[in-house]
Amino acid sequence: MSDSHRDDAYWRRNLRLVAALLSIWFVVSFGCGILLVDLLNQVPLGGFKLGFWFAQQGAIYVFIALIFYYAHAMKKLDREFGVEEEEV
């Protein structure tokens, strides 16, 4: 596989991953926190209404997980395609 083919395949995998993670990002914030908030508020989570909890806490926890997952998955992807950085 030539360098440019390899880089294109790497980029397509990266785009797929970004699209998947940004879908989750959209669902937990705009989806659960705003668009579906009335529906989710019917569900109690301890003393929280679930939609309110997503808007004020839950979405933030998911955001953190998304970034660390992305960093982890990209590290693996970099190695798989041999485009990782030289060790410092």
Next chain:
Amino acid sequence: MSLTALTYWVVGATFTLYIGIAIWARAGSTKEFYVAGGGVPPIANGMATAADWMSAASFIGMAGLIALSYGGYGGSVFLMGWTGGFVILALLLAPYLRKFGRFTVPEFIGDRFYSDAARIVAVVCLILCSVTYVIGQMKGIGVAFSRFLETDYQTGLFTGMVIVFFYAVLGGMKGITYTQIAQYCVLIMAYTIPAIFISLQLTGNPIPQLGLGSTLLGTDTYLLDRLDQVVTELGFVEYTTSIRGSTLNMVAFTASLMVGTAGLPHVIIRFFTVPRVQDARTSAGWALVFIAILYTTAPAVAAMARLNIVQTLVPAPGESLRIDERPAWFQNWEETGLLVIDDKNRDGAIQYSANPDTNELVKLDNDILVLANPEIAQLPNWVIALVAAGGLAAALSTAAGLLLAIASAISHDLLKSTFMPRITEKQELAASRGAMALAIIGAGYLGLHPPGFAAGTVALAFGLAASSLFPVLMMGIFSRRVTREGAIAGMVAGIGVTLFYVFQHKGIMFIPGTAFLGDTPENWFFGIEPNAFGIIGALLNFVVAIVVSRLSAPPPESVQQLVDNIRTPRGAQRGLVDH
């Protein structure tokens, strides 16, 4: 020791620490001045980014903004908007801009769009959003000093300027990075300690994030249910469902803050300081961890302080607080003008309700929730002193980051890259120090004579960053086809329409009386308020840039290679050369 004396000691100790760091972390090269030498570990950079990011508005203002101005749930736009932006920053910008491996945001735009004109438009956009942002920080410094240290506003502002001058002019990004780490530690302690106590007192749970979902101590009633009940009894909207405007407005507001966060230059340049592309990815995660500690505590502080205030004013249903029985903290904050009561019916009690005709608590400033929290919870004086130091740390750290973004755009992008390319590295370092000194003096001047629009500035900064810089940065990475003509037209259209929309509702340059459309929901475009309009500007930026690019000649081969190069991490070490 009196409270003021104690506050002087605590604030003095933190300032001594910052100056000590300044002397230790002097910058010896432009690379140290602009990107701290490029060797900041990802966790350390995450902490510095958190302090860089969380401003006086986050620390002092946000809890009150959520609980009072936005009625509870409506304030979620800030919580999701100001954190969700880090996801798009980490996934769409930070690793690639780190791979590009230079010093400033306009530098990327100038190189990627092979145009000095694009670079200069980017510098103008950067300066517009950073200057509007920094005015709020300078005001925050002056206000924090005058409230806690009982100096006048000017003395406070000058003291703050001298401190920033010390570490930002001497150390550049290197000095700023290490002071920001110290400032993060100060501000997060100052924020969480009172929150832990207030949560313990109300719910018995020491973790405020959990306390918010717990029952009130000694009862079976959930805290949020009680809060909903007491505010609706007073005629306010229900705390947990109070929507801001319309659903569309909430979506647009949240999206504007997210995209603005990812496009703010002083945040982006922090990711130029880590050694590797991989570190830029993880560092964004760490930044959000450190930010989330405050941002998930804030909604708990908001709800708990709101409940405390209502229960103080309305000791039992239908009863009102007697004016001569009001607690000491209440009187203390009346002196500052943040709390104002007016016994309209002269019955010696404070009637509190949502009805403006009979409500006697005529002013309840947003800032009071965080500032008065330690007194309401009856915490010792050292906690109050710590809150003062924390508020100052939040304002100073953000101001320094913004000033560096402004100074490096002037010395690196305008002088070195555009108008005086022949200057040596030593001369550029001197120029960057000069630009920093000028930026501090300029910001201080604006802090002393805040222009009429100062009140709305922080929100405006996000709209400007969202509509101008973020779209072209993203397209510069994700498209090989977007051209210099497209980028310039996109930035001008995006920032233009956002400014136009804000000015038509809030006045040209915010001068009262020059608004040609009233600032009321009927006049808003699909009910979107001016502060939420950045996302519309950003969408226009994308559309204009793509259409104009189609109509103009494709970028040269070298630019397409540059795009290919930044998309893979390999070779990042070679990327960051001293130049």
